[in-house]
Structure formats: C-alpha cells, structure tokens
Amino acid sequence: MSPAGRGATATHCPYCALQCAMFVEPDGQGGWATRPRDFPVNRGGLCRKGWTAGELLTSPERLGTPLVRRGGELAEATWEQALDLVAERVGALQAEHGPDGVGVFGAGGLTNEKSYLLGKFTRLALGSRMIDYNGRFCMSSAAAAAVRAFGLDRGLPFPVSDLSGAGAVLLAGANPAETMPPLMGHLTAPALVVVDPRRTATAQAALDGGGLHLAPRPGTDTALALGLLHAARLEGLLDTGYIAGRTAGFEAAWEQAAAWWPERTELQTGVSASRIRAAARLLGTAAADQGAYVLTGRGTEQHAKGTDSASAWINLALALGLPGRQGSGWGCLTGQGNGQGGREHGQKADQLPGYRMITDAAAREHVAGVWGVDEADIPGAGVSAYELLDSLGTPSGPKGLLVFGSNPAVSAPAAAGVRERLDSLDLLVVADFVMSETAARADVVLPVAQWAEEEGTMTNLEGRVLRRRRALAPPPGVRTDLEVLAGLAERLGQPAGRFPSDPDAVLAELGRASAGGAADYGGVSAQRLEDGEAVHWPAPAPGASTPRLFLEGFAHPDGRARFRPVGHTPAAEQADADYPLVVTTGRTMGHYQSGAQTRRIGELAAADPQAWVEVHPDTAAEHGLAPGEWARLTARRGTMLARVRLVPTARRDTVFVPFHFGGDQTANDLTNPALDPLSRMPEFKVAAARIEPAAPGPSPAGAAPAAAGAAAPD
Amino acid sequence: MTRRSTLPARRIVVVGNGMTGARFAEEAARRDPDGRRVRVTLVGAEPGPAYNRVLLPGLIDGAYAPRDIALPEPQTAGITRLRGTAATGIDPRERTVDLDTGERLDYDELVLATGARAALPPLRGLAAADGTPAEGVTALRDLADQRRLAHLVRPGAPAVVLGGGVLGLETARALTGAGVRVAVVEAAPWIMRRQIDRACAQVLARAYEDLGVRVHAWRVADRWAPGSGLVLDDGTVLAGDAIVVTAGVRPAVELADKAGVKVEHGVVVDDRLASSEPRIHAIGDCASHPGGGAGLVQPGYEQARVLADLLTGADPAARYTGARPVTRLKAQGIDLTAMGATDDEAAEPGTESVVVSDPAKRRYAKLNVAGGRVSGAVLLGFPEASPEVSRLFDEGAAVPEDRLGLLQGRPEEAGAEGEGSAGGREAHVCRCNAVTRTDIEQAWLDGARTRPAIAQATRATTGCGGCTRDVDALLKAMDGKGAAKVG
Numbered sequence A: 001m002s003p004a005g006r007g008a009t010a011t012h013c014p015y016c017a018l019q020c021a022m023f024v025e026p027d028g029q030g031g032w033a034t035r036p037r038d039f040p041v042n043r044g045g046l047c048r049k050g051w052t053a054g055e056l057l058t059s060p061e062r063l064g065t066p067l068v069r070r071g072g073e074l075a076e077a078t079w080e081q082a083l084d085l086v087a088e089r090v091g092a093l094q095a096e097h098g099p100d101g102v103g104v105f106g107a108g109g110l111t112n113e114k115s116y117l118l119g120k121f122t123r124l125a126l127g128s129r130m131i132d133y134n135g136r137f138c139m140s141s142a143a144a145a146a147v148r149a150f151g152l153d154r155g156l157p158f159p160v161s162d163l164s165g166a167g168a169v170l171l172a173g174a175n176p177a178e179t180m181p182p183l184m185g186h187l188t189a190p191a192l193v194v195v196d197p198r199r200t201a202t203a204q205a206a207l208d209g210g211g212l213h214l215a216p217r218p219g220t221d222t223a224l225a226l227g228l229l230h231a232a233r234l235e236g237l238l239d240t241g242y243i244a245g246r247t248a249g250f251e252a253a254w255e256q257a258a259a260w261w262p263e264r265t266e267l268q269t270g271v272s273a274s275r276i277r278a279a280a281r282l283l284g285t286a287a288a289d290q291g292a293y294v295l296t297g298r299g300t301e302q303h304a305k306g307t308d309s310a311s312a313w314i315n316l317a318l319a320l321g322l323p324g325r326q327g328s329g330w331g332c333l334t335g336q337g338n339g340q341g342g343r344e345h346g347q348k349a350d351q352l353p354g355y356r357m358i359t360d361a362a363a364r365e366h367v368a369g370v371w372g373v374d375e376a377d378i379p380g381a382g383v384s385a386y387e388l389l390d391s392l393g394t395p396s397g398p399k400g401l402l403v404f405g406s407n408p409a410v411s412a413p414a415a416a417g418v419r420e421r422l423d424s425l426d427l428l429v430v431a432d433f434v435m436s437e438t439a440a441r442a443d444v445v446l447p448v449a450q451w452a453e454e455e456g457t458m459t460n461l462e463g464r465v466l467r468r469r470r471a472l473a474p475p476p477g478v479r480t481d482l483e484v485l486a487g488l489a490e491r492l493g494q495p496a497g498r499f500p501s502d503p504d505a506v507l508a509e510l511g512r513a514s515a516g517g518a519a520d521y522g523g524v525s526a527q528r529l530e531d532g533e534a535v536h537w538p539a540p541a542p543g544a545s546t547p548r549l550f551l552e553g554f555a556h557p558d559g560r561a562r563f564r565p566v567g568h569t570p571a572a573e574q575a576d577a578d579y580p581l582v583v584t585t586g587r588t589m590g591h592y593q594s595g596a597q598t599r600r601i602g603e604l605a606a607a608d609p610q611a612w613v614e615v616h617p618d619t620a621a622e623h624g625l626a627p628g629e630w631a632r633l634t635a636r637r638g639t640m641l642a643r644v645r646l647v648p649t650a651r652r653d654t655v656f657v658p659f660h661f662g663g664d665q666t667a668n669d670l671t672n673p674a675l676d677p678l679s680r681m682p683e684f685k686v687a688a689a690r691i692e693p694a695a696p697g698p699s700p701a702g703a704a705p706a707a708a709g710a711a712a713p714d
Numbered sequence B: 001m002t003r004r005s006t007l008p009a010r011r012i013v014v015v016g017n018g019m020t021g022a023r024f025a026e027e028a029a030r031r032d033p034d035g036r037r038v039r040v041t042l043v044g045a046e047p048g049p050a051y052n053r054v055l056l057p058g059l060i061d062g063a064y065a066p067r068d069i070a071l072p073e074p075q076t077a078g079i080t081r082l083r084g085t086a087a088t089g090i091d092p093r094e095r096t097v098d099l100d101t102g103e104r105l106d107y108d109e110l111v112l113a114t115g116a117r118a119a120l121p122p123l124r125g126l127a128a129a130d131g132t133p134a135e136g137v138t139a140l141r142d143l144a145d146q147r148r149l150a151h152l153v154r155p156g157a158p159a160v161v162l163g164g165g166v167l168g169l170e171t172a173r174a175l176t177g178a179g180v181r182v183a184v185v186e187a188a189p190w191i192m193r194r195q196i197d198r199a200c201a202q203v204l205a206r207a208y209e210d211l212g213v214r215v216h217a218w219r220v221a222d223r224w225a226p227g228s229g230l231v232l233d234d235g236t237v238l239a240g241d242a243i244v245v246t247a248g249v250r251p252a253v254e255l256a257d258k259a260g261v262k263v264e265h266g267v268v269v270d271d272r273l274a275s276s277e278p279r280i281h282a283i284g285d286c287a288s289h290p291g292g293g294a295g296l297v298q299p300g301y302e303q304a305r306v307l308a309d310l311l312t313g314a315d316p317a318a319r320y321t322g323a324r325p326v327t328r329l330k331a332q333g334i335d336l337t338a339m340g341a342t343d344d345e346a347a348e349p350g351t352e353s354v355v356v357s358d359p360a361k362r363r364y365a366k367l368n369v370a371g372g373r374v375s376g377a378v379l380l381g382f383p384e385a386s387p388e389v390s391r392l393f394d395e396g397a398a399v400p401e402d403r404l405g406l407l408q409g410r411p412e413e414a415g416a417e418g419e420g421s422a423g424g425r426e427a428h429v430c431r432c433n434a435v436t437r438t439d440i441e442q443a444w445l446d447g448a449r450t451r452p453a454i455a456q457a458t459r460a461t462t463g464c465g466g467c468t469r470d471v472d473a474l475l476k477a478m479d480g481k482g483a484a485k486v487g
Helices: A053-058 A079-097 A112-125 A140-150 A160-165 A181-186 A201-208 A221-234 A240-246 A250-257 A262-269 A273-288 A306-319 A361-371 A385-391 A415-423 A481-491 A503-514 A526-530 A602-607 A617-622 B002-006 B019-031 B143-152 B166-177 B198-210 B254-258 B297-312 B386-395 B403-408 B437-445 B451-458 B468-486
Strands: A009-012 A021-026 A032-036 A067-070 A073-076 A102-106 A131-133 A168-172 A191-195 A212-214 A292-296 A329-332 A400-404 A427-432 A444-447 A456-459 A464-468 A581-586 A612-615 A630-635 A639-646 A654-658 A672-675 A687-693 B010-015 B038-043 B079-082 B087-091 B096-099 B104-106 B109-112 B116-118 B158-162 B181-186 B214-217 B221-225 B229-232 B237-239 B242-245 B249-251 B266-268 B280-282 B326-328 B336-340 B352-358 B363-370 B373-380 B428-430
Touching (some): A112 A131, A112 A481, A140 A329, A201 A212, A221 A273, A240 A306, A250 A306, A262 A273, A306 A329, A385 A672, A612 A630, A617 A639, B019 B038, B087 B254, B109 B297, B158 B237, B451 B468
Parallel strands (some): A102 A131, A168 A191, A581 A654, A612 A639, B158 B242
Antiparallel strands (some): A067 A444, A581 A687, A612 A654, A630 A687, B087 B096, B229 B237
16 A cells, blocks of 8 residues: 555564564554555455554553562562562472473464574573474464475465466365455455355355355365365366376375265265365366365364364365466465464474474484584473473473463363463463463563564465564563563573574574574575565575475475375264264454454454354254353363354354353363374364353453453464 | 283184275274284185275266275285185184185184175076076176176167166166166166155156166066067066166175074174174174164264274274164266155154155155154255255254255355344445445545545455455445536
C-alpha cells in the first residue's frame, strides 16, 4: 500500500507463519497502529489480527516489572533480584538432581536468534538435555514425514506466489481463509479441494469457486489420502514416468493404497465414493496440465498417527508427480510465526542448529567448535514436549522449568494434567509480556519485549528469512529474551560473550553453527535482509538463496523421493456409549493460539469473547442443547464449557471447539495426549466426548481480557 | 519385561493366504514385528503372493493389472509363508496340521482362513464328470478363474453371468466395460435379492440395460450348451461363449469338519473367534459367527484384527461382536449402497419408510426407520447420502427428523446460529475484517470512492480478498445512486 511515512517502521506481523509485511507507526493518540505493506506473501493484505496487533504494545495488561512469588503472591522485584533468584534456585536444583533437574520450554513464535540461543543456553549454561518447545505440537508430524520422503523438511519448498499458477490445490486439514486469510489471495485461480470435517470458510471458498469439499470423520484422513491415490490410479492419472524416474518405493505404498478402493474408503471416512473420484480427477488432471499442489495443515497432522497421515498425502503428491517440479508440489502450511525457523536451530530435544542431529558425532563436533566447547560438554537428546511437560516434578523429571514465549497451561494436550505438573515444580520461570495462564502459576515472571520492540529474524512458511525491525523501545523495566538469557548465563558462570544479547551477533553465530547443515544460514546476513533481498534457505554463501527445493533432485543420497508404505490405523480413542461424539479443535479468525495476546485486544475479544462449540442442529436436539446456551463437554481427561452454535453443515458425529480460551473454557482439557511414535505429536484433533447443557455457565476466569491468565505467542 | 522374551514364541499356523489370512499375518506382524511373541506360518494353496480377491472383477476391464491387487506381505522375522501348499488334515489332539507336501506342522494355535468356494448350481452342462467346470464355464473366485475368463471372452462376443448378486453384477459391469455383450440371469424374483427391494432392483436393472447388459430375473436356467449358450426352462437360449457362475459360495470347511470341529454352514466361532476346539480359530468367509459378517471384507478384516490382538496378547480383551454390513456395489457409473432390511416383507412392524423413486433418472432411495434408527436402506443414484446413512446404520445412531433431507444428502445451507455468529447482526461483506455493508456505505459517504480508499477506511478486501467483487459492486451501485441523486 502506501510507502512508509515518517515514523513508520517496515516489519512483519507478530502472529502466524505467513508473516505478512506491515508498517508499524504511531497512531497519533499515544498508541501504535499497523497497516499492510506490499510483499509477495500478503500482497498488501492483512487480517484483523494484523490490523489490531499494535494495541498490545501499549496495553495496560503489559507486564512492566519482574515478579517473584513471595508468600504465595507474585510481587514486584528488580531484575537483579529476579535473575539472582533464578540462578540460585537453578543451581540448587541441579546440585540436588543433576543437570537435567532443570529444563526449558521454548516456542515457535520466538525469533531465529532466540530459538538458537535458547538451545545453546540449555545445553551449555544449564548443561541439560531437557529442552523442547511448543512447535512439537505444530510442525513435528509434517517435518518427520517430509524428512523421510524428501530428506529435508522445509514447510513450503517453493514460494507461496507459485500457488496461483496451479490448476488445482488440495488443502488437507488446513483452513487458511480463517487462519491466514491473505494466503487466499494466491488461491483464487486454482480449483480447491478442501479436506476438513467442517464446512470451514476455506471449504466454502472451494465450493464457491467450483471446487470440492471432502468432510471426513476426524481421524480417517490417512484412509482418505490412500483412497484418493487409489482413485487416481483407477482414473489412469498417475505419473508413471515420474514415479519411475524420481522416486522409490511406490509398489509397497500402492499395496497399502490398494486396500482403499473408493467405496471402501467411503465407508471408513464418510466421504462419498463419487466425491473421492471427482477429487482425484480434478487434482490428477490439473497435475498433468497446469500443475497442482497438495498442502497439509494441522488438521491432518495433529494425530497420534500424524506422521503417517502426512506421508499418505505425500504419497499422493508423489504418485501424481508433483514434488520437485516447478508449478507443482507438496507443502505444509506452517502455523506459528517462526514455526519454520523455530524448528531448525536447536529448540528440539534431539537437534542442534541447522537441523543437525544431536546424536550425530560430526554434528556435535561442528557445533562444539562454533560454541568453543568440548564436544563432550554438549549433552545428549532429551524428550519431546508432552513427555517433558508430563514428567515435570516427578521423580524422573525436571524440578525446575524455564518457559519462553509459550503458554502450555492452555496449549498442551490434557492441559489439566499439565497444569498439575507445572504446579508441582519447585521452580517455574516464565518470560512473557502478559500474565498468561502459565505465567500466573510461575515463581518468577520475567517481562520481555514484544515484536515491535526488538530486532531479529523470522523464517516464514516458505523458508524465507525475514527482518523483524524495532519500531519503538521496550517500556522501562522490560528486557529482551536475549538479554534475559545473557543475564542468566552470566550468573550461571558462563564466560562473558558466549551469550550475546545483540541479535545481529547471534544471527552471525547461528550462520556459522548452521553452516553445512540442512538448514544452512551460513550466507544469511543482516545486511542482505536490510537490502530487501529474498533469502530462502539453504543459503550457504553470500548471494545464495533457494526459493525452490528439489528441482534437480531430492535430498536423499540417490536424489530420489521415498514413498512410505503407510496404512490407515484408527484414532487412539473411539467414540463409545459414554463418549458418543468426536470433539475436534482448531483456530478462528480473531484469535491466535492460546489467545494470550488476542484475548487482550479489545476488538478481537469483543468479536469472540468466549469459547463456543459448533454442533449440528440434530445433534444439539438429541443432547438437549439450545443455541447460545452454555454446554459442558466431557472427555476422559477433563471437561470444558462452551456456548452452543448450531451449524447445519457440521457432521452429526463431530463437534468443534476453538482452543484459544483458558480457565474452564480450555479445549485442551479434553484433548488426548496419545503421541505419534515418530514425531511425538499429540492427538489434538480426535477425542471422544459427550455434551450436555450446562446451566450456570462458566466462572469469570478463562474468558477474555480480565482473566487471570492469557499469554504468549503460543 | 525381559522375562517375556525368554518364553518360547507361540506357534501359529494359518491355513489360507487369502484376504483375511494375509491380513491376520500383517496385523500380527504389526503387533510383534520381531517375532518374539508369535511365529506365524501361513499355508496357502495358491502358488503366488496373496492378492485382493474383491478387486478381481476390475481385472476384466483393465481397471487393475494383476500386480495392482497384490496384498502387503510384510517380511518380518515372525512370518513364514508356504505357497502352493495345501493343508490336508488337522489333528486337534496332537495339535498338528498335515500338508500335501507330506510335512506335518505343530501348532499352539490354528487359524482357519480357508474362505469359500464358488457353488456350482446343479445345472446340466455346468460341471464335467469330475466336478470341474465344463467347457466355457468359470467361476470368479481366484486369479486362475480370472485368467480362465479372460481366455473365454472377447469384445463383441456374448457371455452369460449366472447369478445376479453383488459379484455377478460387478462382473457383468466389468465385462460390458470390456466390450463383451452380457446377459445376467437370476433365479430369484429380482437381482441382489438379499440386499435390495424389488422396486430398487427394477430401477437397477434399467441402469444395467442402459449399459447394454440384459437382465433376466426370476428365470430358471435349464442347461449350459457349450458353443450355443444358456438354455432357460422355457427354451429361450441366451447366447454365450462363456458363462460366469456367480450364484453363491460355500464355506470351505472340509478340514474342520473332518477334524470334528463344529460346523454349521461355516466353522462356528464365538466372540474370540474360537471354534468348538479352543485352539482352533476361524476368520473370514469360512467362519460362522452369530453376528454375521461372512462374505464381506470389512468384517473379515475386523476378525483378523481381533484375533491378532488375542493371539499376540496385544489386547486380551478384544472381541468380535458381529457386523452391520453395508454393501457398496463396485460398478462404474452406478452408485448403489444397501444395508439392513430393505424388503417390505422383511421389515419389522412399526417400520416407517421414506421412498424416492425416479426411474427415469435411474434413481431410487428407500430409508427404513424402526425405533428411530435406520433398520435398512437402499440408495441407488444418491451418492452423497450414502456416507451418512451408512454411518447412522453402522452406529445405530438416531435418525434426524428431516429424513428426506438425509436422502438428498445436502446439508441445509442456512448460516450458523448462536452466540457470536452473524445471527441477529448485520452480515459481513468482509469476513476477515468484520466489515458490514453499512460500514462501506458510511466510508463512501465520507468520501472513499475507490476500492483502495474503502480498504484504507474500513480494511475491507485486505484479508483473504474474497469480497473484492462484492465491494466493487457496492461501489458501483453507490456511485450510480449518488450520481442520480446529484442529477
């Protein structure tokens, strides 16, 4: 849109992985306003979250001073007192329980620099194995599937602007019209095939544009993907030349898909055989003609078999000859703001920077060299996010936890149990900028800077490294996460300079640490980004950028992509007489993740102040529910309250709740922590539940801004 | 933990490497990939690898090639496959199985997955003296049958399908797809007698006639005359170079019978799939469970899963409690789903029926509701109703009030109701930024006369961009109105 005016800072949105470009500028009334900026991903667009993002910069709910729990209450403290206390308690806990007695929980919303330094801090300053992050709940299944198929995981191995040239795009478990609206600008020309149990805004857009909506029963996505592959073969639409020339393992994958002829797939998934055939035709015809894409989102990945589901979609894409071809492809729509960069640089329990594996001797040697330590000083692999949270305060788990940019009290599966674990800790430290539900339980709360108050880099869903710029100084009393890590490291006896608080210095070090790794940032520099260069990793040298991966070959030694012979296995929990419905969860336009930020923004909170449950009118009638009234949902692990919305396009066997609310409206109190064996992704998308009217409604906590909690870019 | 591995693995012999036998092995391998708990020996009479019998008709018209229908055969430590080998006897007391190779296998648990064989009706000319099919005659149960059929038929030449059940009709559809001139003969009053009602059968027959298949229901065949065709009892001759016999199956129970295992049609099994001999189990088409399920894939797979849970110890509480089978015809261009009791005479008292008959468009639907639940349904040409009606039947779930709507398979298009939705408020033109028509009109009145100006003032069009055309139309309308007022 219009160019930067005086005082306007060009940066990117604080929320999702689309990372829309925006200006931040004074609103003339003492606050800060945002407006869209022209950029390839958002092309001058913003959703309502982006338009209102400035409000939180001057919100009275902003934390402005460190808090330390004394006599049960959080009381103001100086930074020196707070950091001294944390260092002292960490030291004491580790003296008693060993280095793994203290762990770290990070986030996919943190900048590349913070993600990197957090991993380094855990391994060196704490000497602990115990780090993982909320991105485990987002990207891990797609990442695991992409690595085994292509040898490398980058959410979109192509720029989003490529999508508009395709003839058809299949979106499996992704709802961008609601969650990243400006992406839809790239999807107006292709015919859309939307796979989602709900008639989402994206599904409606597909129908309005002459495309298809396939609404499987939650937990049957893998069968549907196998059925589509089967139907594509029956229609003679497989790219046999590509299969022979660029892939391996088709026959074994087909043996699994052979069991899923369209009519049988219909019985399992609830998607009609005729629609399965139509979708296969639409996608397969486009693949052979203008090009086609298969894109996945959390809906199909957040399952206890999420890696297999993602692999099944990749198999479909490979069979149609899409990946590694210009104008076609497979991709995963990354969710969190830095969900891509956040998973590359050492926040994962088993990884070092640049996607290096912490168990790989050469990788350890390289990173130890950059860090200036002995390889033996880097601890081994820890455990995944839910396993970490579930072990807190137990004999085998950490007794202290440092949380950065995450709100697991609301966002973890079986959240009531996780809150219990958090409460059992001897030490919980939370760095955040609002009093999230997790911060409210902490022993020490550290107020940190927000997106427009600091510099750094983010890597968007297409692997493009972006510059986040500072528009204003943080309020007095607030520090950046990097400053917090530097201050703690110093107190924990680390040498001066090992944990720089200057983002560009960290970026330079990250570049060296990732150099030669899969996600190579060796050639990324602050200057290149300042100059507006489009830098997609791998970028091993100055001037290097890789907007499109795999055009020449895949990242396996033989250059071939791998089919995985995945079959369909049922969800971990089935509906039964006591819990007759399936509850599935997701996001809505006006809120982001645990809602810690968006519930504190007036316009967004006013539009969706409370949790709701989407119910088919027949199901509502059967369970005595009335529109607008409160209902109680109960699963094996917990219960929540939500107001009833009747949705005639819903499946009768499925209800939907958004997961943006806390207190007694916490959707994750219902969700199932059954984990994927490979990615360790919990089963957020399928839980058995029952529903009944709830007369009194909720307690005041848990709803919008006045809540005792709500927090971070979770 | 380690103690288990010191126990010897349980020896399981599976007789039959068809769909359920192979599936059992696959399920067992999934539960015990290292073969620590169970050692499975699969004995299969057919020479080649296991394949998907259900897709055999698809080989006729080239929808599949033979290798396309291979079943997964995981190569794991715990599984041994003996192909081209038949079991000839069982000794339940000694717990041994005799093979036609002269070998004898010991077992701890025996799984019979011997399936069923085509039943040749007692019709003159069908069988040779030794009981094998006569010239021009074949069944369609295995790959050998399919190869035989492929040699017998050719495009443009006539063939007869004897038996108008599911397999017969799928075969007829595939044959006509391959250019063969097909006649179907069914002795019962109508085709698919066990699955659909007469009215539906009549519409279905017309759908087949449209495809060039002649359907002769309630006709009695007299004899097969090689070189001529099938002679009916009234002397009519249906020309045919070949006749495919799809007139029912008989469970293959000889082994069990000889061994003294209780057989009633199939091998009688309980909820643990155990026969009258506790260490002998039966699954698939050779088994007879009070809850039914023989003859269909899904129940067979379910039985394989339950038995694998039990015999590997993965879930000692697993039980097979029967099936509520849904029949889904695989015939290109014909969409037919049937379940439960659809015949008026078979319906229980108090059944309410919703019937939609549209023979001209080859559509017919019937929904039988008893006690608020689907007791039976048949859907011909209603593809979008099929999944939900099947689900309601399978789960025994309450049938919605709008039964006709259910058959139409279309959700009401009304918007959502309830707190926080658009209900009671003005609808959004721009959903992403919650901008109403009133907001846009106000911005126009305030001087925003272009789309960018409207976007600046209201944020409309800056989200997904889906409302761009609507905003343009509003602008145009207001410009027109404004101009008229000024004029």
